[in-house]
Amino acid sequence: MNAPINIAGLLKKTKDVFNFHGGVHLPEHKAQSNQLPIGQLPLPDQLVLPLRQHIGNMPKVKVAVGDHVLKGQLIAEAEGSVSAAIHAPTSGTIAAIADAVLPHPSGLPDRCITITPDGNDTWIERHPQDWRKGDVNTLVNSLRLSGIVGLGGAAFPTQIKLRSNRSPIHTLVINAAECEPYITCDDMLMRERYDQVVHGIEVAQRLLGAKNIMIGIEDNKPEAVKAMQAAVENTDIQVKVVPTVYPSGDARRLVYLVLGKEVPQNKRSTEFGVQVFNVATVLALYRYFEFGEPAISRIVSMTGNVNQAQNFEVLFGTPLRHLVKAAGGAKADTSHYIMGGPMMGFNLPSEDVPITKAANCIIAASSTLFEPPPPAMPCIRCSRCADACPVSLQPQELYWFAKSDNFEKAQDYNLFDCIECGACSYVCPSDIPLVQYYRYAKSEVIALDKAQEAADLARERNEFRLARIEREKQERTAKHAARAQGAKAAKVAGNSDSKPAATDKQAAIAAAIARAKAQKETDSAAPKNTTEMSAATKAEIAETDSRRVAAGLTEEKSPAADNDKQAKIVAAIARAKAQKEDVSKVSVSGDDKTTKPVVDADRQAKIDAAIKQAKVAKAEAGKEKTSGNNDGQLMVDADKQAKIDAAIKRAKAAKSAALTAKNKEDN
Amino acid sequence: MNRSPYITNAPSVSSIMLKVLLALLPGIFVYAWLYGGGILITLVLATATALATEAIMLKLRRRPVQPFLSDYSAVITAWLLALAIPPLAPWWLIVVGVAFAIIIAKQLYGGLGYNPFNPAMVGYAVLLISFPVIMTKWPAALSFAETKLSFMDQFNYIFSHALPANISMDAVTSATPLDYLKTQLKLNQSMDTIQVAPIFGVFGAKGSEFVALAYLAGGAFLWQQRIITWHLPTAFLGAIAAMAGLFWMIDPSQFANPVFHLFSGASIFAAFFILTDPISGPTTPKGKLYFAAGAGVITYLVRVYGGYPDGVAFAVIFMNICVPLIDMYTQPRVFGHKK
């Protein structure tokens, strides 16, 4: 009931930090990887660079297989407003541009550029820029070519956070809390490269025009604190030592810790003048301007079940296997690898995945290091989870609603404010995988919303169609009437008393024309809007559906999938398939339309992701088709049939998995 | 793929429940010392009944038996009920009470985690309503009574309702102070004359006030172990003290003082062991305050105006009904939401 926190936290209030509610104290395991200095890796035999290592659009490939590239050469350029460029991390030859397995929770393969290094590590000509004096706009715009993304793990393109059309920033918070266990990459960065960090902060300060700069470091990193405190002397940067309470490194929590300000829900901190950057990100900014070096490497903690845990400077695209070897190899009982920390990280599909911009830490896992959770017991409403929740949610209520598929209630209880930090699961005596229930509920809500939107759209369209038919009928009748009347009028005019009849006729014709015109207008305008809207919508539907399919595939514990859901999934797949064509069509036409207002960046990104994922889903369905036993009955829409079958199979698997999970829990 | 968090650090449900049992031990010890070993017989009977009925019900409901038996929640229910009924009650009373608590109040609602009412209190209320005479007959604390019953005497009495030839039931039992107070006040006696009766101790009932102190120690242990928070006991005892204080100040000749109320009946026991049942209680901090304060007020009112000497069971059951409402209206402000 008392989360294992507050008392220590309350005492620290004197240290001019503001403690947020909840949070947990975690065993740190940091000493394991911060004993050795940051190591360098030998060049691997191959570098595999996923095109999408960031949030946003896939960048456009600028090289072809067989090309020779130099270190730092742009090989894919940012596309659309939210995107990041990719550079060759070393000199060599482009060996392939193809799909490969990615370090991503979905476990889906995606497009990658493979480089075979030539061993010379020859730099391309670099262009340092004067970040102290240069024009801010030019500097910020040039960042589009830097490939720099948030290195704290979110991988959001940094240029966007610096653009001038944002609200004015007065406070810059540097996130160096590094609150997850095991991870020490920022710690080591500050210990060894404090001077560059300070320059990096100065770069960000200059570009943002911020006056008030603070760097938040958890008090479990005394060396880093000391190094930074010495380094910021004679600057106006403040080092804020924050208590070691997970998740202090969450941006909103950190802003509260150092400023005492709660970022309102659905708002960004920038709206009240606060911008947050990860410490490694600002260092990358500095290196880009000072030396003209784009983002080609990062520091990664390789720790856990390896023989010699250490931080390494790793070129993007380096296969994990190479990194593990550098850390003395994995111990014999290593079962898999986790990317990120043990609280919010995810399982990597294999040792072959490349290190990407988002990879701050790789943990070799074993069943002794991370014991598989015991079967879940029922919730005993002990409210430990509520005491631990940094967002002040009621996880036990959310769990209840998610479990009973009462999504509306779950949203009433602010499901979408959950940051999936895992603090609730961490303290739950019943070992309930709470966060997985929230992930499931969120994806379900999104799916239902989209389905609803699509249904509304369909209904709307149908109404349009009926209205048009009705209108055309009316028009025809009106025309007939007008003609008949015209004839009559002519006849009458041929007689004597023409005037009133003529007016009558003219009025009728005018009215008909006006009506027709008006209707034509709506006819031509409205459906266009609908199609435009539907492009995005459909894309999102496709995205959600494929995500759900992926979830069904991978989440054995997914509490989803009763018959109802199975039906839903099948329907969703069918729908996604049916709409896929539209999506690509419309997205193409959308690109053509130069006048089209710039689509909200996020949305654009989503659409892109959706299209990609829909493709992946299709590919997958294709795979299942060949392995499945229904090759014979490929009919009109073979692809669709295969998909539905695959979906049913998956849904069935998910259902049985859910049942097992449920049984386990009931035990 | 996303299975995080990969680490947990929580005491298991069993270890939480075990600590609650542990926290009851000082109280049980003092109880046995003052009233004789008969309570141990009742505790053993209650435990056996609880485990047996729980196992049977789990089997009938096709639930795994072992994990749910080893969560000790049934044992807690058994012990709480055993400690709440008079120590010399016949054997079948505790068996009926515990069986009712486990079968009806717990398992039929879905078992651990699903019972809306505190099972021990449901069992207690049923017994109180069905067997009011037995349920209100408390033996005087042995150490202070003139007639003493040996452990074997108690054993025989519990199982065969037989007392040694030279001892009558009236010699060993007496009204509880709460009961006595109520009847005497009805006879228009004033507090001054009532409170000199031998059944009154230093601040509560003679004897049982020490048991209450031992429960208090157990409660402090639970708080220190973070099994319970301060909210429930504080609000409950605070409400009783406030109500008693108010009435007492208005007319000290008609109403007992707050300290007496805190150390009589089941006040302390309920504050730390009954209200703190997490399953049937509220989860929000504010909700806990309302819940416990409400229970305290009702307890006091039943004591003073109701037909039964103590009102904890009815107060708790009534407040259990209100839990969903309380939880709904006491949601804490979510981070980043309007103040």
Ligand code: SF4
């Ligand atoms: S979900 Fe877990 S931590 Fe939360 S109240 Fe239930 S049992 Fe306790």
Ligand code: SF4
């Ligand atoms: S995962 Fe969500 S509900 Fe759980 S503690 Fe974190 S924010 Fe709260």
